[in-house]
Amino acid sequence: MSTATASAPAAAASSRVDRxxxxxxxxxxxxxxxxxxxAAFTSAYIVRSGGEDWTPLELPGAVWVSTILIVLSSGTLExxxxxxxxxxxxxxxxWCAVTAALGVxxxxxxxxxWEALNxxxxxxxxxxKSSFFFVLTGVHGxxxxxxxxxxxxxxxxxxxGRLRPERSDAPALTAIYWHFTGGLWIYLLAVLSLLG
Amino acid sequence: xxxxxxxxxxxxxxxxxxxxMIGKQYFTLAMTMGFxxxxxxxxxxxxxxxxxxxxxxxxxxxxxxxxxxxxxPEFYVSLFTMHGTIMVFFLLxxxxxxxxxxxxxxxxxxxxxxxxxxxxxxSFWTVVPGAIIVIISFFVEGGAAASxxxxxxxxxxxxxxxxxxxxxxxxWLVGMMFFVASFTMGGLxxxxxxxxxRTKGLRLMRMPLTxxxxxxxxxxxxxxxxxxxAGALLLxxxxxxxxxxxxxxxxxxxxxxxxxxxxxxxxxxxLFWFLGHPEVYIIMxxxxxxxxxxxxxxxxxxxxxxxxxxxxxxxxxxxxxxVWGHHMFVSGMSPFxxxxxxxxxxxxxxxxxxxxxNWLFTIVKARIxxxxxxxxxxxxxxxxxxxxxxxxxxxxxxxDIQLHDTYFVVGHFHFIMAGAGLFGAFAAVYxxxxxxxxxxxxxxxxxxxxxxxxxxxxxVFFPMHYLGHSGMMRRIYDPNVYEYLAxxxxxNLFITIAAFVLFIGQLFFLWNYFVxxxxxxxxxxxxxxxxxxxxxxxxxxxxxxxxxxxxxxHRWPYEYAAPGRKRDYTPQWEA
Ligand code: HEM
Ligand SMILES: [Cu+2]
Numbered sequence: 064m065s066t067a068t069a070s071a072p073a074a075a076a077s078s079r080v081d082r083x084x085x086x087x088x089x090x091x092x093x094x095x096x097x098x099x100x101x102a103a104f105t106s107a108y109i110v111r112s113g114g115e116d117w118t119p120l121e122l123p124g125a126v127w128v129s130t131i132l133i134v135l136s137s138g139t140l141e142x143x144x145x146x147x148x149x150x151x152x153x154x155x156x157x158w159c160a161v162t163a164a165l166g167v168x169x170x171x172x173x174x175x176x177w178e179a180l181n182x183x184x185x186x187x188x189x190x191x192k193s194s195f196f197f198v199l200t201g202v203h204g205x206x207x208x209x210x211x212x213x214x215x216x217x218x219x220x221x222x223x224g225r226l227r228p229e230r231s232d233a234p235a236l237t238a239i240y241w242h243f244t245g246g247l248w249i250y251l252l253a254v255l256s257l258l259g
Numbered sequence: 260x261x262x263x264x265x266x267x268x269x270x271x272x273x274x275x276x277x278x279x280m281i282g283k284q285y286f287t288l289a290m291t292m293g294f295x296x297x298x299x300x301x302x303x304x305x306x307x308x309x310x311x312x313x314x315x316x317x318x319x320x321x322x323x324x325x326x327x328x329x330x331x332p333e334f335y336v337s338l339f340t341m342h343g344t345i346m347v348f349f350l351l352x353x354x355x356x357x358x359x360x361x362x363x364x365x366x367x368x369x370x371x372x373x374x375x376x377x378x379x380x381x382s383f384w385t386v387v388p389g390a391i392i393v394i395i396s397f398f399v400e401g402g403a404a405a406s407x408x409x410x411x412x413x414x415x416x417x418x419x420x421x422x423x424x425x426x427x428x429x430x431w432l433v434g435m436m437f438f439v440a441s442f443t444m445g446g447l448x449x450x451x452x453x454x455x456x457r458t459k460g461l462r463l464m465r466m467p468l469t470x471x472x473x474x475x476x477x478x479x480x481x482x483x484x485x486x487x488x489a490g491a492l493l494l495x496x497x498x499x500x501x502x503x504x505x506x507x508x509x510x511x512x513x514x515x516x517x518x519x520x521x522x523x524x525x526x527x528x529x530l531f532w533f534l535g536h537p538e539v540y541i542i543m544x545x546x547x548x549x550x551x552x553x554x555x556x557x558x559x560x561x562x563x564x565x566x567x568x569x570x571x572x573x574x575x576x577x578x579x580x581x582v583w584g585h586h587m588f589v590s591g592m593s594p595f596x597x598x599x600x601x602x603x604x605x606x607x608x609x610x611x612x613x614x615x616x617n618w619l620f621t622i623v624k625a626r627i628x629x630x631x632x633x634x635x636x637x638x639x640x641x642x643x644x645x646x647x648x649x650x651x652x653x654x655x656x657x658x659d660i661q662l663h664d665t666y667f668v669v670g671h672f673h674f675i676m677a678g679a680g681l682f683g684a685f686a687a688v689y690x691x692x693x694x695x696x697x698x699x700x701x702x703x704x705x706x707x708x709x710x711x712x713x714x715x716x717x718x719v720f721f722p723m724h725y726l727g728h729s730g731m732m733r734r735i736y737d738p739n740v741y742e743y744l745a746x747x748x749x750x751n752l753f754i755t756i757a758a759f760v761l762f763i764g765q766l767f768f769l770w771n772y773f774v775x776x777x778x779x780x781x782x783x784x785x786x787x788x789x790x791x792x793x794x795x796x797x798x799x800x801x802x803x804x805x806x807x808x809x810x811x812x813h814r815w816p817y818e819y820a821a822p823g824r825k826r827d828y829t830p831q832w833e834a
Binding site: 099191 | 447526
């Protein structure tokens with residue numbers, strides 16, 4: 064054992080490997096997995112909406128506030144990403160913070176939607192559509208929390224001077240993930256308001 | 260990261276980033292789980308061979324399940340549920356895919372490690388809690404889950420349905436969530452690694468079939484396991500939070516009417532089998548890959564029809580997403596939809612036959628060297644053909660209506676999935692052990708192990724087709740409650756005896772595996788004179804796999820008996 068580890072450079076030292084490509088492919092595959100998760104939820108939703116006990120649900124107004132916030136946040140993150148490639152780290156940090164704030168705003172607005180439903184006497188177990196509403200927004204929210212954490216890590220890394228525009232692809236990767244979760248929300252909203 | 264430092268015990272053996280160590284960690288976990296799963300199988304057979312006979316000494320081990328030595332029906336259902344779960348997910352997925360995938364992919368494609376070593380470490384340490392939770396579930400109130408490895412609601416959806424539907428089922432679902440998270444991370448890593456980290460000259464069409472199989476398995480895992488995650492989450496809501504995704508109205512437990520309304524138990528079956536069928540190929544494809552690599556080496560010939568083998572793997576992978584309905588022919592699905600699933604199902608027979616014939620053409624007229632590895636690989640071919648033929652019976656809905664939920668199905672999948680998967684894993688261990696531990700396994704013990712396993716395996720599972728055909732239902736606790744099944748008792752007894760032999764036979768393997776680690780003959784770098792790239796590494800490769808530069812690949816991995824060469828093989832890495 065001891066002789067075996069003593070030599071050879073450590074992993075991933077090979078210069079032929081394009082880390083950017085590797086990371087992007089990894090991210091896209093991960094998004095593929097998340098897509099399948101929601102595809103499964105959607106098919107369950109469609110099957111279940113054919114049931115006799117399916118009751119329509121008036122979506123609370125807060126979901127539209129959420130939608131505006133999440134669309135804006137994609138814009139601000141795009142600003143952040145461009146500042147980053149331009150080397151303006153300070154501006155990058157500010158736009159990151161704005162985006163994270165919008166993300167938190169989105170989550171709060173979703174909670175608001177939950178509360179509005181509860182106040183109207185609609186709960187998770189009230190009927191199938193309300194169950195799906197809570198589950199879908201909940202699972203989507205969990206993915207948004209992941210995105211907010213990633214933004215905060217970026218912010219901290221930039222503040223500590225650990226991010227170098229010519230080397231790091233992390234802001235671009237975070238942006239891809241963030242736009243994806245935003246698009247996912249639009250998709251879920253369409254499902255919830257158009258199907259059943 | 261390329262400076263050197265002595266690795267601590269923790270970073271070397273526990274939170275290691277090295278794909279080979281992670282592969283071995285998966286090995287240890289999977290073998291432990293497999294051993295437990297094997298004990299459960301023996302207990303299942305004990306009941307079927309000697310229905311409701313008291314075994315007083317077992318009461319000490321399982322005070323409730325075997326109260327006064329007699330197995331309770333509740334314990335019996337937990338046993339087969341956990342046997343299936345442990346074997347399908349924690350042995351046959353973890354060992355060939357996570358274990359060998361991690362160990363072999365970088366070696367076979369000329370990479371220093373996986374694309375995401377940290378994610379790799381994380382994915383191992385995500386499955387460990389899953390395994391622990393699954394095992395712990397035996398010791399909670401009500402015992403382990405008892406709704407089968409397929410966890411069909413309502414049984415799995417109502418906590419008060421039977422004892423195992425309580426805490427045991429909850430832990431089952433939580434354990435599976437960990438498994439899914441780990442396995443999808445692993446699949447992602449496989450795909451990225453294979454696409455991006457191949458050494459110079461190692462084109463896709465020069466990859467060994469093992470790596471091709473792992474590539475497709477990675478994609479299958481990534482795309483199919485999320486469906487199980489979705490289903491498991493919805494089921495948890497049904498169980499604990501009063502929703503009705505899967506639970507219909509009008510269910511009584513004792514005298515209590517359950518509050519659920521309108522849910523669809525069939526919805527669960529669709530979600531489960533959308534994962535479940537790809538999952539069985541996740542188990543089968545690596546075994547096919549190992550078999551191809553091993554047969555080529557020991558027949559000293561190129562694998563026959565390499566390209567068609569690659570396309571067959573892809574075709575099987577694609578089709579495996581389109582056949583799940585064949586598990587639901589008797590669920591009341593429309594006969595038209597049923598026939599569509601018949602067509603897609605039987606279509607899988609085509610690429611499967613391509614593989615079987617290519618193996619036969621590789622073997623035929625070859626002067627095959629009978630080693631433990633090649634014997635087990637031949638075993639895979641044999642089991643695969645037997646199991647594939649019974650698949651055609653089951654895949655035809657008119658026949659399946661008779662055979663569904665009988666021991667015929669148990670026979671079928673123990674041949675094709677469990678059997679071929681297990682034999683593939685054994686073949687692979689005998690073949691790649693020298694690279695893993697730098698020592699050789701004992702061939703003598705290996706051959707004893709093979710013959711006991713092969714004969715006992717057929718003795719256990721072949722008669723099951725007959726039992727099923729005679730009407731013995733799957734998952735039955737005591738067949739003798741039906742008069743027409745009582746005459747089958749001698750067959751059940753025979754199977755139980757053979758199952759004991761099968762279990763004992765595995766002890767030869769365990770002995771060989773552990774003792775050879777210290778006492779086995781030291782291995783050369785390329786003990787089988789194989790042309791595959793992984794054999795270019797030193798006998799026991801260190802972190803980084805190759806000292807100095809990674810060699811280039813100059814040809815495919817099956818260059819045997821090429822005319823005009825002095826040796827009968829030309830390794831991939833030699834110019
Ligand atoms: C020619 C190819 C195959 C055909 C036509 C086929 C067909 C079928 C059918 C129709 C069933 C459902 C039987 C029933 O429940 O009534 C079944 C069950 C099963 N098959 Fe196959 N099969 C094939 C290959 C495979 C392979 C390659 C594997 C695994 C590697 C596999 C694993 C299983 C398993 C695990 C089950 C049982 C699932 C359960 O109910 O617990 N089959 N097969
Ligand atoms: Cu299937």
